[in-house]
Amino acid sequence: MNPKQQVEQLAKEINSYIPGMSIDCVLLGYKEGRMHVLVLKFKNADHWALPGGFIKKDEDMELAAQRVLFSRTGVTIPFLKQLRAFGTVNRRQINKFYSPIDYLPFPQAIKDFFNERFISMAYLALVNPETFVPVPDDFSEVCEWHPIGEVPYPLIYDHADMIDYAQQYIRQQIKYQPMGFSLLPERFTMNDLRGLYEAVLGHELDRANFQKKILKLEILNRHEKQMSGGAHKAPYLYSFNVEQYNKTLEKGLGFIS
Amino acid sequence: MNPKQQVEQLAKEINSYIPGMSIDCVLLGYKEGRMHVLVLKFKNADHWALPGGFIKKDEDMELAAQRVLFSRTGVTIPFLKQLRAFGTVNRRQINKFYSPIDYLPFPQAIKDFFNERFISMAYLALVNPETFVPVPDDFSEVCEWHPIGEVPYPLIYDHADMIDYAQQYIRQQIKYQPMGFSLLPERFTMNDLRGLYEAVLGHELDRANFQKKILKLEILNRHEKQMSGGAHKAPYLYSFNVEQYNKTLEKGLGFIS
DNA sequence: CCAAAAGTGTTCTACCTACACCCATGG
DNA sequence: CCATGGGTGTAGGTAGAACACTTTTGG
Numbered sequence: 001m002n003p004k005q006q007v008e009q010l011a012k013e014i015n016s017y018i019p020g021m022s023i024d025c026v027l028l029g030y031k032e033g034r035m036h037v038l039v040l041k042f043k044n045a046d047h048w049a050l051p052g053g054f055i056k057k058d059e060d061m062e063l064a065a066q067r068v069l070f071s072r073t074g075v076t077i078p079f080l081k082q083l084r085a086f087g088t089v090n091r092r093q094i095n096k097f098y099s100p101i102d103y104l105p106f107p108q109a110i111k112d113f114f115n116e117r118f119i120s121m122a123y124l125a126l127v128n129p130e131t132f133v134p135v136p137d138d139f140s141e142v143c144e145w146h147p148i149g150e151v152p153y154p155l156i157y158d159h160a161d162m163i164d165y166a167q168q169y170i171r172q173q174i175k176y177q178p179m180g181f182s183l184l185p186e187r188f189t190m191n192d193l194r195g196l197y198e199a200v201l202g203h204e205l206d207r208a209n210f211q212k213k214i215l216k217l218e219i220l221n222r223h224e225k226q227m228s229g230g231a232h233k234a235p236y237l238y239s240f241n242v243e244q245y246n247k248t249l250e251k252g253l254g255f256i257s
Numbered sequence: 258m259n260p261k262q263q264v265e266q267l268a269k270e271i272n273s274y275i276p277g278m279s280i281d282c283v284l285l286g287y288k289e290g291r292m293h294v295l296v297l298k299f300k301n302a303d304h305w306a307l308p309g310g311f312i313k314k315d316e317d318m319e320l321a322a323q324r325v326l327f328s329r330t331g332v333t334i335p336f337l338k339q340l341r342a343f344g345t346v347n348r349r350q351i352n353k354f355y356s357p358i359d360y361l362p363f364p365q366a367i368k369d370f371f372n373e374r375f376i377s378m379a380y381l382a383l384v385n386p387e388t389f390v391p392v393p394d395d396f397s398e399v400c401e402w403h404p405i406g407e408v409p410y411p412l413i414y415d416h417a418d419m420i421d422y423a424q425q426y427i428r429q430q431i432k433y434q435p436m437g438f439s440l441l442p443e444r445f446t447m448n449d450l451r452g453l454y455e456a457v458l459g460h461e462l463d464r465a466n467f468q469k470k471i472l473k474l475e476i477l478n479r480h481e482k483q484m485s486g487g488a489h490k491a492p493y494l495y496s497f498n499v500e501q502y503n504k505t506l507e508k509g510l511g512f513i514s
Numbered sequence: 515c516c517a518a519a520a521g522t523g524t525t526c527t528a529c530c531t532a533c534a535c536c537c538a539t540g541g
Numbered sequence: 542c543c544a545t546g547g548g549t550g551t552a553g554g555t556a557g558a559a560c561a562c563t564t565t566t567g568g
Contacts, residue, residue, distance in 0.1 A: 018277050019277070055376070058346055058374070060346055061344025085318060085339060087318025087319065088318070117315070119312070121342055189547090206530095206531070207548095208532085208549075225538095230539075230545075231540040231541055232545040233539060233546060236547085465522075465559085465560080466557070468520090487567075488517070488518065488567040488568055489565070490521075491520080491566070492519080517567095518566090520563100522561100523561080523562070524562090527556100527557090527558085528556090528557085529556085530553105530556095531555095532554105533551090537548075538545100539544105540544100540545095541542105541543095541544095
């Protein structure tokens with residue numbers, strides 16, 4: 001599609017969306033020992049943004065978030081949670097993005113839609129970055145992972161706040177929810193898992209005690225040893241056992257401090 | 258205001274609200290040893306609802322929730338938190354409320370506004386019920402407290418889900434946040450506080466251990482004994498110490514199971 | 515002086531932390 | 542055979558659960 005066709009397409013679609021309400025997704029992945037967040041860079045502008053979109057009038061809000069993420073990743077994300085709505089009046093005045101809307105001959109209907117005051121629902125999604133190659137949307141030229149502590153500047157509007165909120169959220173919740181398993185490959189070593197917890201919590205964990213605590217939860221399958229290339233004892237591989245997890249969930253999970 | 262004036266007033270106001278988005282408040286109070294929720298009964302209909310409203314186009318979402326609550330209670334609620342958005346397409350088909358909109362000669366603008374698909378942001382508010390007398394809104398004839406486990410039937414739409422969600426939320430959060438102090442009078446006995454925790458958690462707590470745990474948090478001021486009428490040792494009165502709480506918050510609160 | 519409720523102390527247990535020890539592997 | 546990293550064991554400390562004991566008050 002050329003830009004003109006895109007605009008026509010958008011003009012057609014714009015009326016099928018709920019006005020004044022958007023969705024932004026904090027998609028987090030674990031890569032190279034650190035937490036990363038997926039961000040987009042706009043065409044012809046040094047502004048970055050979270051993947052976002054709008055809600056169709058006949059579409060569940062949850063599905064809208066899935067659709068937004070699918071169009072950037074090509075995969076359906078199992079771990080998807082509402083974070084919170086960002087609803088101050090001036091939130092789009094902060095780090096304002098001068099979008100193509102402002103200076104290109106878009107139809108008035110589109111300009112009106114975008115210039116309304118917007119409340120945005122922030123979603124958190126967790127994923128293993130190796131499972132797909134991110135693709136930019138029509139307005140972006142780059143779509144890539146950045147370490148969560150080193151996001152590019154400026155992020156439009158209050159998107160940096162959303163990322164901060166997401167980081168706070170997973171830091172609290174990883175103690176009670178098995179988030180780790182959404183971020184790792186199906187099979188992983190105890191070292192991988194501990195590295196992830198350390199990355200999320202921001203501090204080191206005792207190797208021996210971590211292992212014991214995790215194993216006591218009884219939500220892992222232990223598989224045969226991998227034959228590693230290292231000159232040392234090869235570690236076990238583990239995978240997440242969903243049925244066991246659902247059983248033990250009732251008793252309540254312990255937690256990792 | 259007579260009904261006709263109300264309608265005219267509403268017609269004027271309707272355009273100042275964000276369409277397609279509403280706010281519903283789960284206002285909880287602690288009364289007679291049990292948690293209660295504030296609900297409204299519509300005029301000429303056996304339907305109940307949470308206090309709700311809409312967001313003005315130039316109003317922060319948070320303030321809209323405060324405004325809704327203020328108009329029912331006459332007080333500003335210090336404890337107010339977003340719960341989550343309820344955003345399925347069919348949420349207003351469940352326990353549908355046949356409102357006056359449906360059968361009275363309202364202006365078309367109002368009917369259109371109400372008949373749109375709505376996403377609702379649910380808020381949680383905690384309050385001591387003794388601090389005000391609830392007042393119904395223009396469409397309601399009753400506004401009163403009901404025990405949270407015995408809400409009247411039917412609640413419109415998904416309002417029962419909102420209450421359930423709120424109950425789950427406070428059950429988890431009371432372990433980490435000092436919610437109790439929003440629900441009690443300024444001065445209270447340890448018995449009062451424990452009764453509240455038992456009401457929220459749904460099970461009894463050991464008297465001696467509860468006292469020690471709470472006191473160890475060092476967020477209470479102990480005052481002189483009240484002279485009770487009982488034939489027994491008079492209990493201390495306590496009050497919540499906000500400054501101490503903010504200090505100890507950094508270390509992280511312990512929790513009450 | 516007694517009953518009732520409030521406040522405090524004691525014991526037992528479970529778990530968490532820190533660290534030591536042993537094991538497997540490849541060079 | 543040894544350096545490296547993985548797996549497990551152990552001692553000490555801390556905190557929670559259960560329950561006993563003491564204190565205060567009005568009748």
